[in-house]
Amino acid sequence: MSNHEISSYHAENLKRRMRYTAVFAVLAAVFLIVTVININTGNVDISIDKILKAVFLRSGTKDDLNIIWKIRLPRILMAAILGGALSLSGFLLQTFFENPIAGPFVLGISSGAKLIVAFLMILVVARHGAVSSWAMILAAFAGSLVSTGFILLVSRSVRNMSALLVAGIMIGYICTALTNLLVTFASDSDIANLHNWSQGSFSGMTWDNVLVGGIIIGAATVLVFLLAKPIGAFQLGEAYAQSMGVNVRQFRIALILLSSILSATVTAFAGPISFVGIAVPFLIKRALNTANPIVVIPATFLGGAVFCMISDLIARVAFAPTELEISTVTSIFGAPVVIFMLIRRQKGKR
Amino acid sequence: MNKGKKEEKYYLHLDGLSVGYNGKPVIRDIEIGIRRGEIVTLIGPNGAGKSTILKSITRQLSLVKGQVVFDLKNLSDYSFRELSSRMAVVLTERLHPELMTCHDVVATGRYPYTGRLGRLTEEDERKVDDAMRAVQAEEIGNRDFNAISDGQKQRVLLARAICQEPDIIILDEPTSFLDIKHKLKLLSILRDMAKQKNITVVMSLHEIDLAMKISDRIICVHGDKIFRSGTPEAIFREDTIRDLYEIDNGFFDPMFGSIELPEIKGKPEVLVLSSCGTGIPVYRRLQKEKRPFAAGILYTNDVDYRLARLLASQVIWEEPFYEISDRAAAEALGAIESCGEIIDAGVTIGPGNRRMREILDAAYASGKCVKYRGPDM
Numbered sequence: 001m002s003n004h005e006i007s008s009y010h011a012e013n014l015k016r017r018m019r020y021t022a023v024f025a026v027l028a029a030v031f032l033i034v035t036v037i038n039i040n041t042g043n044v045d046i047s048i049d050k051i052l053k054a055v056f057l058r059s060g061t062k063d064d065l066n067i068i069w070k071i072r073l074p075r076i077l078m079a080a081i082l083g084g085a086l087s088l089s090g091f092l093l094q095t096f097f098e099n100p101i102a103g104p105f106v107l108g109i110s111s112g113a114k115l116i117v118a119f120l121m122i123l124v125v126a127r128h129g130a131v132s133s134w135a136m137i138l139a140a141f142a143g144s145l146v147s148t149g150f151i152l153l154v155s156r157s158v159r160n161m162s163a164l165l166v167a168g169i170m171i172g173y174i175c176t177a178l179t180n181l182l183v184t185f186a187s188d189s190d191i192a193n194l195h196n197w198s199q200g201s202f203s204g205m206t207w208d209n210v211l212v213g214g215i216i217i218g219a220a221t222v223l224v225f226l227l228a229k230p231i232g233a234f235q236l237g238e239a240y241a242q243s244m245g246v247n248v249r250q251f252r253i254a255l256i257l258l259s260s261i262l263s264a265t266v267t268a269f270a271g272p273i274s275f276v277g278i279a280v281p282f283l284i285k286r287a288l289n290t291a292n293p294i295v296v297i298p299a300t301f302l303g304g305a306v307f308c309m310i311s312d313l314i315a316r317v318a319f320a321p322t323e324l325e326i327s328t329v330t331s332i333f334g335a336p337v338v339i340f341m342l343i344r345r346q347k348g349k350r
Numbered sequence: 351m352n353k354g355k356k357e358e359k360y361y362l363h364l365d366g367l368s369v370g371y372n373g374k375p376v377i378r379d380i381e382i383g384i385r386r387g388e389i390v391t392l393i394g395p396n397g398a399g400k401s402t403i404l405k406s407i408t409r410q411l412s413l414v415k416g417q418v419v420f421d422l423k424n425l426s427d428y429s430f431r432e433l434s435s436r437m438a439v440v441l442t443e444r445l446h447p448e449l450m451t452c453h454d455v456v457a458t459g460r461y462p463y464t465g466r467l468g469r470l471t472e473e474d475e476r477k478v479d480d481a482m483r484a485v486q487a488e489e490i491g492n493r494d495f496n497a498i499s500d501g502q503k504q505r506v507l508l509a510r511a512i513c514q515e516p517d518i519i520i521l522d523e524p525t526s527f528l529d530i531k532h533k534l535k536l537l538s539i540l541r542d543m544a545k546q547k548n549i550t551v552v553m554s555l556h557e558i559d560l561a562m563k564i565s566d567r568i569i570c571v572h573g574d575k576i577f578r579s580g581t582p583e584a585i586f587r588e589d590t591i592r593d594l595y596e597i598d599n600g601f602f603d604p605m606f607g608s609i610e611l612p613e614i615k616g617k618p619e620v621l622v623l624s625s626c627g628t629g630i631p632v633y634r635r636l637q638k639e640k641r642p643f644a645a646g647i648l649y650t651n652d653v654d655y656r657l658a659r660l661l662a663s664q665v666i667w668e669e670p671f672y673e674i675s676d677r678a679a680a681e682a683l684g685a686i687e688s689c690g691e692i693i694d695a696g697v698t699i700g701p702g703n704r705r706m707r708e709i710l711d712a713a714y715a716s717g718k719c720v721k722y723r724g725p726d727m
Contacts (some may be wrong), residue, residue, distance in 0.1 A: 012453075012492060042570060100448070226466070228466075228467065228468070229461070229464075229466055229468045232458070232461075232468055233458065233461055235447050235450070236445055236455070236458060237443065237450060238448055239408070239410050239439070239440070239443060240441070240445070240458070241440055242408075242409065242410065242430055243408060243433075243434060243437065243438065243439045244434050244458065244461040244462060245429075245430045245431035245432075245433070245434030245435075245461065245462050246430060246432075247429075247430050247431075272487065285448065285449060289449060290449050290450075291447070291448040291449045291450065292454075294467055294468065
């Protein structure tokens with residue numbers, strides 16, 4: 001037995017671990033910085049020492065406290081949680097379809113969720129005035145599953161990934177068209193609500209939202225992490241995964257359910273958000289130089305959080321006081337990444 | 351198969367099995383019993399269903415009829431997890447893992463033995479290294495799996511299966527991209543696994559010559575059934591192979607395990623005089639030039655005879671260890687007369703075949719005879 005090789009393996013392992021640590025450190029640092037900047041900037045600028053006092057000591061002027069605690073903090077947290085969920089959902093779909101360009105938005109899953117939520121809002125808001133977070137999430141989940149079901153049906157007969165993506169985009173269009181149809185015939189008071197939501201934004205988040213979203217997404221993320229090992233096996237393809245002891249059938253169902261819950265929760269709170277689910281896992285995997293789910297899952301979540309927080313910041317301040325749709329920002333940053341991926345894939349083919 | 355044999359406890363028993371896709375059988379009524387530590391090879395033409403059978407054994411396909419019994423237990427009663435530490439596979443399908451080194455791919459073989467986070471222990475690491483060394487892939491350990499050649503990938507996947515430490519290993523055409531050296535290496539690895547560690551090997555091979563040399567048992571898949579099965583000695587006969595692959599444009603020589611193109615038919619234009627293998631390069635060249643030729647005078651135990659039989663349009667032969675008969679001599683003289691060219695590839699003359707001297711003299715006297723000077727460079 002040669003000790004030389006084992007030690008060379010150790011060296012390689014050490015190098016990898018250092019890289020992982022560096023990536024996580026950078027993400028965490030950016031997270032903190034963006035959080036501070038996010039609280040700091042807006043219509044009312046609040047200085048950093050006031051922020052720290054307000055957050056940790058709950059002291060300051062009443063206005064500052066209100067702005068920080070009631071508006072900015074829940075919004076930032078929600079952007080972080082939902083961004084993480086969206087990225088993770090994308091990562092799961094990419095694993096499922098064995099293709100890095102799959103994501104909840106391009107496959108029409110977010111749009112499906114949007115359709116059902118819109119339907120629910122028009123139906124319920126007219127009679128009862130408000131819809132609970134849970135009902136919204138449930139509706140979004142149902143819509144996600146319907147879209148996913150369609151995609152799965154198509155994927156049965158189409159093995160070709162680009163055809164599948166086109167099918168997903170078409171489903172997205174159909175759902176959006178139906179949503180627009182609903183909006184057209186809804187009464188004005190319903191629309192105001194619906195319109196805001198369907199544009200996609202992290203604005204108007206409450207602590208209640210944060211709690212509900214945090215619980216669902218937290219639970220789903222833990223479950224995803226527990227699936228890290230079979231996800232790793234699945235990266236070698238279905239047949240090898242099975243020979244490694246993965247019950248492929250059950251695993252696929254778990255994957256679809258979890259990715260649907262994650263993206264549905266996002267859609268329920270913030271509307272459909274594009275490209276985060278594709279761009280973030282891709283960037284994270286390059287940064288870590290591995291696809292090993294044990295590290296990719298937490299890093300993707302953190303990366304998605306940072307990505308959405310930055311996007312939200314830009315959406316808020318770029319053309320203040322006019323706020324941009326969140327998807328406007330995520331598309332501008334996310335879509336080029338996807339194009340870059342496509343070009344690389346084409347080059348990679350021999 | 352007789353009754354007594356059937357009651358034997360097989361390690362892997364394909365019992366009245368029909369396999370296929372979507373409930374439609376491709377191959378019916380498979381009845382194969384495999385003992386522990388045996389190497390069993392499926393051969394047969396492309397598309398015969400070798401992979402279908404293997405995929406049914408690995409549970410990638412659901413069975414159409416019958417059952418697979420593995421170590422006295424129905425295969426479908428095993429959980430995937432249970433099976434994973436006992437059965438390893440090497441498949442034909444292309445793998446495109448993202449950002450994985452060859453070492454990472456091999457290490458996935460340890461999956462059934464690692465904890466929830468899939469971390470490798472020292473022990474696991476050692477086994478991965480051993481497996482990589484066994485297939486001579488140590489030096490590519492740190493390279494990206496997608497960046498290596500198909501042959502290297504096959505070796506890495508074999509290493510992966512080895513470090514999974516299975517009791518049975520299923521391989522679908524494991525040699526297709528390997529060069530000669532690594533083909534031989536693969537076969538000797540499989541031999542060692544089977545004979546030293548008592549691991550059962552079931553695989554499909556295209557190279558029937560290799561199949562013949564490594565297998566304890568051969569299963570011929572053809573049409574919608576098992577065409578024949580048995581020991582290599584029983585299976586590798588000229589007619590069986592010809593029927594199995596429906597070869598009508600060539601021959602299989604069971605003694606050498608080689609495949610030959612068919613003879614060039616017609617009246618011989620060239621006579622090749624040779625013995626003890628000197629004629630073989632000349633035959634091959636004439637074959638390539640598509641010129642019909644006669645070969646002689648060859649004892650039927652001469653290595654030249656074995657090939658001339660398949661390639662020459664006329665073979666002038668003699669019983670081994672006899673003096674050359676008048677019949678053979680007359681035939682040879684006739685050929686000297688009728689052929690436009692005579693090649694003396696080198697004939698060893700001893701007391702038994704001393705009449706060859708007379709034939710050679712006649713050949714040179716005709717003025718048509720040239721001495722073969724070895725291969726052109």
